[in-house]
Amino acid sequence: MIPACRLADLPRGEAFRLDIDPPVSVFHTDDGEVFAIDDTCTHQDASLADGWLEGCQVECPLHASTFDLRTGAVDAPPAKLPVRTHGVIVEDGMIYVRVSTAAPNLPPCVTARLAGGPA
Ligand code: FES
Numbered sequence: 861m862i863p864a865c866r867l868a869d870l871p872r873g874e875a876f877r878l879d880i881d882p883p884v885s886v887f888h889t890d891d892g893e894v895f896a897i898d899d900t901c902t903h904q905d906a907s908l909a910d911g912w913l914e915g916c917q918v919e920c921p922l923h924a925s926t927f928d929l930r931t932g933a934v935d936a937p938p939a940k941l942p943v944r945t946h947g948v949i950v951e952d953g954m955i956y957v958r959v960s961t962a963a964p965n966l967p968p969c970v971t972a973r974l975a976g977g978p979a
Pocket of ligand 1: 901902903904905906920921922923924925937938939
């Protein structure tokens, strides 16, 4: 489990980017639920923590694909692949993330950059 931030420091409707590799976004919904998904959109290199949160969906700030925070599923194009979801536990006011062991669906430009190739 990786400590992310204190729940009291993450207001409802806001997101926190956990700078691990690859980064993970933690969302606190208006209903008070907390979810964690991969931060990088599966379409191109955009941070979903910078997107718009509505209910249990986040809209990518670059081309407006939406992802379901509960499942990681894409609900609107142009993204086609889901983001990974991660386990979340809130204990003693602290948000902890259990990072998925599944392979992330990083966009090709990010995969190439991580491999040392052209972005
Ligand atoms: S970068 Fe997210 S939809 Fe294009």
